[in-house]
Structure formats: structure tokens, C-alpha cells
Amino acid sequence: MNTTSHGGDHQPRELWVGAAQLGPITRDESRSDVVDRLLALLRQGAEYRCDLVVFPELALTTFFPRWILDDGGDGPISGDTTELDSYYELEMPSRATQALFDEAKRLAIGFCLGYAELTPDGHRYNTYVLVDRLGEITAKYRKVHIPGHEAHEPWRKFQHLERRYFEESPDGFEVHDALGGRIGMAICNDRRWPETYRVMGLQGVEMVLIGYNTPLSYAPDPSQNPLAAFHNHLVMQAGAYQNGTWVVGVAKGGIEEGVESLAQTAIIAPSGQIVAQATTIGDELITARCDLDMCERYKKTLFDFDRYRRPEMYSVITDPTTRSLADVHGRARPDFEH
């Protein structure tokens, strides 16, 4: 990689990124078989001289929130949780994933890995870790926006029980100086929310890494099904452009245990343009040379936040006591009165 310090000389700051899309992982696929697939993609990334390889959300197991895996009552998780617990990692690196960390260090390549995390004190998170060229975890992110439902809903063809199996992140969206850039992470449903990108944009993010598992069938409103691919790129391209950042969106796609999921892994420039896109729905590495200085072209012009933003006009976004402009101004504004 050809890097300079932020705001240094005129050498381009380039980060070669690999987006490592995965095809389906079956319910009975062992961790070591999955890690072998990840290793193959990591090595391919090294052959292409990538600095960083990004894997999807929950990259070590099948997307288990599609099943009710405990007693399934209205309350919290209860009963026999043997299978459920088997999908979580109690430590990272774990015994099964150590090979990935060792290989990254040997190849001097970074990676980002999504997995289900069960902490020693019993908290369950949908987690991403960023690993540097030395095979060390430099940053951890826990999913902020948890979609789906809390209790078993038998009317659905398949469940989306993320809200039963994962807690919301207590930490939020941080950015990290790593691999020569300013890097942030988000997971799946997070990508649909403009605040995800803006909170990191305000911290100067230059590349947002986003893994996803997106079923092509959305039970609460099937009219959205044909738009799944459009919405996927719409939100990531908008997030990139409006914040002057690279976005790397990485799918676990294909038909997994009978459920079809979106592929369409993409690397998106700060212009909002897609510069690389997967063409299959299986394991596939796509790569791009990302000029991190391209971010400044947007951050210093049209999206010069310090110059043009009006945060005092946005209080309804974060202040739960204001629900309308009338609340903000303490009265109804004349032109709103009838």
C-alpha cells in the first residue's frame, strides 16, 4: 500500500480492498469448513495485493435467526439453548478462527469478520471485528439497528429473530485509524439508516465496511420484495456520496436453507458510483483500488459539514422531547397556522 499521513505530501493514499462475498452456509456446516472458505478468499485477496479483505455479517455460520431455537415464548431466551449457543463465539480469535488470524499475519493483510458474540457475562451481540496486518484485533463494532421481531411468529415462512437473539449495541458508531485510512463498520440493517453514515461522516470516516444477510422475501410487506436489490444499492450509494466516503457492502447471498438472500456485493466510491460489483451469488472476491483522498473532494466542497450543515435545524432527529417544528420553536410557526 502506498500511504502518507493525513494531509501530508501529495502521494496518493490508496487502500486496495477485497469484498469477500459468501454463498450459503448450511445448518450443519462445521466452523472449520467455513474457515477454509474464508481462508481461500483471504489468500485470493493477498494474490490481488489487497490491504484488507471484508467478510459479511455472521460469516461463520448459517443465518440462524431464521429459526426459533429455544422455548419461543414472549419473554427472553429460555429452555434448551444448546443449538442456539453453538452459533456464537465465546472468544475471538476462537480455536476455529485462529487459522484466519495466523494466515492474515503471515500474508500481512487485514480483514474484517462478522460473527455472533456471546460475552462471558451472557450478552449476545451481532459483531464485526477489524483485524490489522499483524493479525491483531484493532476495533470491534456491535450492530446498532437490530431488525426483525422478538417472539416466534408461526405465520411467517421463516423467522427473523434477530431481536430475540441479539442486544442493541451500547457503543455506537466509532471510526478507527487503521490500515492507512479512517475506517468505520456497520452491519446489515444499519445500512438503511442515514444516521449510520452521518455519525461516522462527522468523525471523518473514509471507508465504511458493511456486511449483510438480506432475505429476498420480506414478510411484513411483500410489495418490497422486487425492490430489495434496488434498495440495497440505493442506501449504500447515498450514504457514500452524502458523506464523501468509500462504502464496501458485502453479502452472504444465495439460497441458504431454503431462504434466498440478496448477493450484489459492491464497492462504492465517495461519488456514489459503484466501482466493483459481484456477478455471482456464491463465494466471490471483488476488489478495488480505493483512493482515500477522493473523500476530500466531497468533504471539502458540497459536503463541507462545518460550512453548510445546520445542526440546530435537526434537533428532532436526536431529541426525543421534540416531535415537530412547533416543539422546537416553542410554538406553531405563523406560516404553519391555519
Ligand code: CDT
Ligand atoms: N441481517 C439483517 O439485518 N437483515 C435485514 C433484513 C430486514 S427484514 C427483517 C436487512 O435490513 O437487510
